[in-house]
Structure formats: C-alpha cells, structure tokens
Amino acid sequence: MKKYMSLLRMRFISGIQYRSAALAGIVTQYVWGFMLILGFKAFYDADASAFPMSFDALVSYIWLNQAFLAMFMPWITDTDILESIRDGSVAYELCRPVQLYPMWFYKSMANRLSRAVLRCFPIIIAALFLPRPFKLLAPSDFGALSAFLLSLFIGFLLVVAFGMITYIITFYTLSSNGIRIVIIGTVEFFAGSIIPLPFFPENIRKIVELLPFASMQNVALRIYSGDIIGIEIIFRIVLQLFWFIAIYLIGNYLMRKAMRHVVIQGG
C-alpha cells in the first residue's frame, strides 16, 4: 500500500508544478460556468415551471460541475501513460515489482486530484459569494453534505477506472486519438455534463440513469443540490459502487489479457 501512496504523492507533486495552467483553468471554468447559467436563465425566465430542476439547484449543479471538472472530465487523460505505451517507456514500469493496473490507477487518480485541488477551491469560494440567483447555495443539511462527499468519491473512482480502459485499449491501437474521441463524446453526454440528466426526456432518462456514466458526477451533484433525496440517495450510491467494482474488474481482466501479448515499441 505504501508504494501506491508514494506513487500518488509523486504524481500529485508533479501535477501541481504547473501554476499558470491552473490559473488559466480557473478563469476558463469560471467564465464557462457563468455562460451556462446565463443561458439557462433565459429559458427559466420564459417559463420556470417547464423545467425539472429548480433554478437554484441548477446553478449549484453547474458551479460544482465546473469546480470538480478535473476529477470527472473524460478528456483528461494521463498523457504520460499514453506516451509511455506509444514510445515504449512502459518498459521501465514493467520492470518494477508492481502490478501495472494499480500503479496506473493511482497515477491517474493523482493526476486528476492534483488538477482538481488547485482549481476547485477558488471556484467554489467565488461562487459562494456571488449574489443570487447566481450563488452556489450551501447544502441543505450535514447529511446531504456527507452523502455528497461519499458519492463524489465513488464517482471519482469510477471515472478513473473507466479511464483505465482507454489506456488498455491503447496497447492494441497504439494511438489513443480515435478511441478518446468516441469515449469523450459518449461519456460527456450520458454523464450529464453537457446538460444535466433530469433534462432528458422521461423514457430515455430512465435508461440513461442506470448506465455507468450516470454514476459519475451526476449523482453527487444532484445530492448536493437537493435533487436526489431520502432513500433514493442510498439506491444511487449502491449503484455507483456496483459500476465502480464492475469496471474495475473488467479493467483488470483486460489488462492481464493485454499483458500477454504486449509488444514494447521501439528498439
């Protein structure tokens, strides 16, 4: 366990070296969040009753989505890992007395965390002090807050496990470009980061909410904003846990299979 924690720490330290990238990220996400909220406000001003979420809940959803972007976005891939497969430096990692899957799992966790930690606080703090209706509201009670944090954590693990599958496929395709575009498009849409899932048509929504993508940030953000409450919270978190374990096991299986006929590129 210690070796993985060291690895996590190391990747984290490397990740927080880039301060100007973080600053640029904060500004982008702040502006983007505002744009989304203003867009939705125009619709709500026309007819608020036509929408499935209250405007306050939607605003909280958008701010948190922006704040934790680095933890959940499918387009954040660990370029170190992809490069190492492509040019063969993965050879060094295979010379270590460590299984590749957990090693990369912790690495990409740290990669996302290091980005998120630098960015989430400025966005959250700024959003908390905005005037209504643009303000990020505090969660309704302590229970909702802890359920939010738990769900956020499981969702995060699920995103990382899902990303692992991209890396493993790269062992076969060598270039990650094609597979990434497919995955990014699919995940972003079905995870509710383009429009929140409650906005989907009823019948489609019922199916989409059972897919693994809906167990990413969707659950946590909606628990926070009070859109998911009571017994449904437990049901959703169990579903998240189920998907995480399933994807984790599938990833491990695929990795073992890939290892058997992996070819290290380059001389």
Next chain:
Amino acid sequence: MIQVEHISKTFKVSRRSAGFLEAFKALFHREYECVKALDDISFNIDEGEMVGYIGPNGAGKSSTIKVLSGILTPDSGSCHINGRIPWKERTAHVKDIGVVFGQRSQLWWDVPVVDSFLLLRDIYKIPDKLYQNNLDELVNLLDIEQIIRTPTRQLSLGQRMRCEIAASLLHSPKILFLDEPTIGLDAVSKIAVRDFILELNRNHKTTVILTTHDMQDIEYLTKRIILIGKGKILMDGSLENIRKEYTDTKRLTIDFIGEDIQLVEGMKFILQEKNHGVIDIDSKMLTVSDAISILSSQVKLNDISVTGPSVDEVVAQLYQKYHI
C-alpha cells in the same frame, strides 16, 4: 544463474510502399510480414560475469534484454534466471534485476531526482538503512551529490545517465542489464560510467549484461562477448580469442630519420611521409620483431609503436564474415 534455452520470438510487421495510393490501399488490406527477432537463442551466464552482447541494429539485442527482464514473452523456448521464469513470475523476478535502457528515462521529469529515488525505495520496499547505504555509495561513486537535487528536466544527458544508473541499483539487484548505457555521452561521462560498472562488478559481484555499439565499452568492461545477428547467436567467446582469430595484422607507426625504406613481403605502407610512416604487418608471414629489425637496419628509428586492430575493426570483420 542465467540459463536461456532455444528462445524464439516472431514479430508481425506491417509493410507498405510509400505514397498516398499505397496508404489508402493499406486501409483495406494490410500486408504483414513475420520477422524473426529471436531465432533459437541459447546461452548461460554465471554469477559475477560481465558479458557484452553485440550485434548490428535490429539484430535482436533489445528483444533479448526484454525477454530476460520479463517484459516480453517469447513464442517458444525456456529461460531461468535465479530459478525463475521471468515472464511468468515477473514481479518476483524484477526485484532481483536492475535495468537501464539508454534511450529511455525512468526518472520523473518535473521533480528533483532524489524524489524519484524515494519513490523507488517505496516501490521496491528497500529497508531505510539499506537505502541510505546504497544511496551514499552510489552518490559517491557516480559523483552525483549536487545533481540529485535538481529536477530531471534540467540535467545534461551525462548527468541524467549517471542518475539513471543509480536509480537502477538502489535495490541492490544481483543482475544488471544495460541497454546502450553510454549512447550519446561525452568522453568524460563515458569513462565515469565504465569505471563505475567495473567497480560495481568487482565489489558486489553483480552480473552485468551490456548491449552497446561502442566497442570501447566492450573492450574496457567485458571479457566475454556474445554476437547476435538476424536473431541468431553467431558467436560466444572471449574477446581475446576472437581478436586473435580474426586478425592477422599488426600495425607499426614509426618516426624515423633516413631515406627510402624497402619493405619485404608481408609488410605494407598504409601511410608514407617524410620521416613518418604507418606499416601493416601480416603476422602469418613475419613477426613484429623481424619487421622492426628490417626497418632499423635501413633507417634510424626515433619512435615506434605497435598496435593491434581496434575492436571496432574486429567487429566490422565479424559482421562481414557473417553477412549481417
């Protein structure tokens, strides 16, 4: 310690001719060719041996190293290192080996080298005391005390390579694989690296397998060489024997005072200038001392040196002989 028996590995390589049309065709139909990277390779290496593994580019050197370090599974054949099969018991096996790939880096790019070392300490579960001892020794011998506190991205190639070697030895491996460790290094760094490897082998009885294109590395470090070409082992023997077997010429470089020199059969001018000359002697026809007495009977010799052919020339001859 290392037993390799009849190892073979074939790679599928896609080939196509240049051009747009060909590239378009390759979208629908790809032609593959099977390339035998390793073809029935066998050898044994004892504990504490230093072996030079040589051959032209694409001969299968790196593939062999990859098999030995457990990251490539051969199609057939067996390999036992310390009683383990590398690719079957990878994680147990790699604890005993250190690997340096001269063309890749194992150090983290953005952080000081010593941070990478600490991570390796945790990954290999090196006890604190052993780690400290090894680190002190390596830092001392490789002269990297200042360097290891610098981020990797700011190191020169020579500095980085010394750190790479240190990183591969922190866990006191019994076997060290060096895949072109001196590639691209300047003379000083090369010598530092070579001296260190010699020292390591002497003090710790570390088994070293070295692949390189730099024949001075081989000459300086190894007694035994294995020559591989087109995936086959062509020769396995001591450097001295090979040198004797493949070279019949000695080279004399002389400074002299006097007029023309008349050479006898078996001697040939490579360079002839006023008061200076380079002469090759065919040692099957006459000995060096005979040649010298012939020369000194004709002119006054001021300076004379006798050299054998360089290892580079020997190897070039070997490559020629085996058509590789």
